[in-house]
Amino acid sequence: MFGISSIYILDQKGRVLITRQYRNELPMNIHETFNKKLLEFDEYTQKPVMIDKDGYTYIFIRHNNLIFMTVCSQNANCLMIFSFLFRLVQVLQEYFVNVEEESIRDNFVVVYELLDEMLDNGYPQTTEFKILKEFIKTESFQLKEKKQPEQTNFNVVALVSNKISWRKEGIKYKKNEVFLDVIEKLNMLIGQQGNVIKSEIIGQVQVKCMLSGMPELKLGLNDKAFFEAQGRQSRARAVEFDDIKFHQCVRLSKFENERVIQFTPPDGDFELISYRLDIRVKPLFSVDVLIERKSATKIEFLVKAKSNFKPKSTANNVEIFVPVPDDAEQPQFRTAHGSVNYMPDKEAMCWSIKQFGGQRDFMMNAVFHLPTIVSPNRDKFQKMPINITFEIPYFTVSGFQVRYLKIQDKSGYNALPWVRYITQNGEYQIRMN
Template sequence: MSGISGIFILNNKGRVIIQRVYRADLQVHVIETFNKKLVEFDEFNQKPIVQDEFGNTYIYRNHNNLTFLIITRRNTNVMMVFAFLYQFIEVLVHYFKELEEESVRDNFVVIYELLDEVLDNGYPQITDCKNLSEFIKTESHELVKDSFFGGKEKKEENLSKYATMSTAAISWRPEGIKYKKNEIFLDVYEKLNMLIGKTGNVIEAEIIGNVVANSMLSGMPDCKLGLNDKAYFEAIGRSTNARTINFEDMKFHQCVRLSKFENERLITFIPPDGEFELISYRIPVQIKPLFQVDVIITQPKPTKIEIMVKAKSNFKEKSTANDVDIYIPVPEDVQKPEFKCAFGKSIWDQGREAIKWSFKQFVGQKEYIMQCTFNLPTVASPGREKYKQVPISINFEIPYYTVSGFQVRYLKVEERSGYNALPWVRYVTKNGDYQIRMF
């Protein structure tokens, strides 16, 4: 891979907030050219890679009100650049929690220190959040003071250790880790993105999942993870009565041995210490909606509108959804709401121009009804009918449940000291972009 020429962070007006140039081959007008190129595209035909007549290639990604831009004039590995951009944004989110223009302006020193570590003359280097966190701290917006390491000698010893980690074969885990009780926790989170038509038909549906591990294991443990992966059973020529999953896309933490997975569909790894994302995956699905919402709107007279909402849960009766919020759009000029519902709590969310119907718990295979009445002004506002174009949206969380049927079959831990490790697994399904059309 050829090194990049420069990296830039721009605000939503296209102005440079942070920049680091590694090559002398960039013209002074490159940012102005990039901004002009972006104007040529609208939100429906934007391209993540743009080239100009001067031989510059612009590779960028938007995040909140920021644009992360890499410019190169060489034959650069584009996928490597995108992987770096995503990882660099993840590092900044790890440090600042909320990554936006204000947090970037407040942390110039830290970001430039991070750029010194993650890029060396335009080549990606260390991008692991845990490694970086050991010697770049954000509490005081500067490198950690000597007192954190226990004095000057201790500081030099620790910096040397983490420098060695960064260049070692297992750069993500130091040696000498010890725990009294050896445990590893796996949290399987699935977000369901679903678009449902007004008749209840599913237009689009997919699951975005990730497996977050929290390793509290001593020494250098070697872990083997077994999933109900359809491709694995096909590879070994074994049939099973259990439900299997055909994963569409899978992404692994760098600790996973990719060659082992590609050849044998086995997930083996030496985990980092502490919490990290082990796996992320995407699965297209064809399932019945977890929640079905029917809305009947009547207008008995010009100054009054009546809305009846029926919500039903379609998942198993033994499962329970927590913190369920259903947002039903209403005309922008409604007034004086009156609600009737035996279950849940209903309010008028004026900021979202919607009814918010909330449940602390919504048990599977249950159906509830809510009725509300609004007054309307005699003179209709220009945007009164806009609500018909806005879908119903639902927020929810279902513990101990996965839509896809994802299952951890086993998690084996082997370490040369021979200790017994306790694995724990938890499953949670949440809403992603879950929408239901009303009209």
């Protein structure tokens, strides 16, 4: 397996912003060949991996108005390179927040230093931001701590050579705590009759670690495979994960053999787990819209929104976007709950409800006037879906549950774990009826 021969950061017109050669085996103008290859495809037929007649392999991703492209002269591990490119973008976001053409131009020195540290002879090395910031200390991104060159260099070497490279030793807190946020986003498409056409749950476990020393954590979930491996049956709902991804700190062998998540966490904020569940769930919200054309110049909407989750839960900041004719004007709204605003730029009205309790239903009435000259797209709104945004604290739609979180450290201090559950909307749409 061969690594990356060179890496390019190009603008949206294919002009070179940053280039780094790791092996002197490529023509200097090879990016021009890549640009010509791009022109052979449109946005629907374009492929992220391309090979030219000379046997060079181009692997690239797009981010905002930039193209991150690598060239390999011989057979290479494409998945490794894609993983590196996405990780490179994440690291740049940690430094610049917005990774765009302007931020690359303004910080080209830092970008070159990152490329030198993250790749060695074309092979990925250190990609952890917290370690890289120990290496790279330019004037623009100085750390707040006092300069201690000899000690810092020693720590950096120890971190990279240590098997736990994502956490440095000597971390101390007066109060030892760890916070877990289980955040689930529900993608759902509901048909005109209220039937579920598509439902998908995208979840993640975000951790904020404020623990001293080098603690060892064990996390137990209501994992269906765990109960089956133990020959046990759980009274609570068990979750069967379709796709699960861990932070590098998790011991994968432990999870594969025992279905136990054991890890030494990085310090601060990080994503411990991301997962996807392709399961059918009952819609959290249903919306019925009755449309009545009072005359050629007047249309009325009667909107009924209902929550289908348990009464003990409450959704916050609910916004229901109902499509209206693109030439609608002079809106008049009437509702006993929340407020309604007309949003011409989105061709919709937005019904905002600050708190929406479970098993509740609310009504809203809207009247719009229409011009006598009919817009050619006046009836297009009936084919557009209703969109809903919301957030439900202390609730997971999948039934995901943290069964326990054990914290162990050689010093034997007591630590407090905190767990919070949140369900949010992903792409939650209901077709107009």
